[in-house]
Amino acid sequence: MTTALRTARPARKDALENREAILAAAGVVFRADPEASLDAVATQAGLSRRSIYGHFASRDELLAELLVRGGARISAALAGVHDPDPRIHLALVGAALWTEVQQVRVLAQLAIHGPLEKTVADALAPVRASVRHAVAGGIAAGFFRADVPEPSLARLIEDAAIAVLDEAVRSELSEAEGRRLVMAVGLSVAGLSWQDAAAVIDALPADPPQRPTNDKDPR
Template identity: 50%
Template sequence: MPSVISAAPRAPRRDAAENREALLTAAAATLAEAPDAPLEAIAAAAGLTRRAVYGHFAGRDELVLALIARGTARLNAVASTVEHPRPPVAIALLGSRLWGAVEHVRLLAGMALAEPYVEHVAAALSPVRERLVSLVELGAADGSLRTDIHPALLARLIEESALAVLLESGRTALSDAEGRRLVMLAVLGTAGLGWREAGALIEGSPELAEPGSASEPAEEHA
């Protein structure tokens, strides 16, 4: 009969855990640039062989699904932290914090357009979208956001405007401060605020200060 010690599950070896993380990191960078990149390219980016990958994942699909799970968990966690009594500030804050997870966003944007992951990504990101819809509904109810577009559709348009800036940051050398501000301006403009009004809201809301400032604690990155 095996002893308690021998029956207990073993923790993964340090090098195995590091190799798995290296694969996920390499996959994130590689697939963000080329969503159809083969397993060989991902393995090479991680400094491993294709054969070594199979020690961690059954194949490319399992690796990609693990990466999607990590990215969507990160974005859902970001959305869950957004709280503010004023809907426009809350929506700008959500955009700002998504900018802090921009690498995850770029990857998932690519996966959201690639079969067979479209439905998987959409389902996994439903908490983010539900949170945004609830914020838009609150803003429509109190008159702080536009009411000429149905809240569900407006939330989707806000999402697309944020995504456009986040994807553009991969093609343009946007600084962190510039990218964060552009995301907030984009989502507020789509939500119905004029550009001067949106700028004044950002400048006048301590919650929207850059992370690491005296007004807002630095965000932890997974």
């Protein structure tokens, strides 16, 4: 019995490691090409296609787990984001998204109509709720533009933030530059001048949380 247990444990460990390798590879592959095949994921992971099916019954099942994990990380990053000043709140949302930039990029790339549309929507729900909260408060206080309906403005800010996250990574901006750009654009879309947006950002704490450096991490 003891011998059997000892031989089973390494196999279980290898299986878990392979599953993590598949998810990490999927994050890289699907971020670059949302229509990529499981063969591409297998190649990236250094595993066979058969190994993929040993963990995931279909491509959609693999994507769903990747999205759920990404959504959980984004939710965790946003959990402590709150400020009574809606301008600061919105800036902090941008900073939180920057800490999970790779997860947001994968979700944005896969935000397409189809069987995973609801999974993507659920994963991004915490972002949308936090942005809408800030927008409602900002409009009511006269900080944000009132010429655009509240739901539309919130969605425009969200879309702009995701586009800037993608551009910031592609341009290989530094941590400080990327974080600042995401916050500045969100505030500008909300209606602040670039000078007022800069003043809000400059008033934030100097030591924000840093995003992970390993962009293959699928958690």
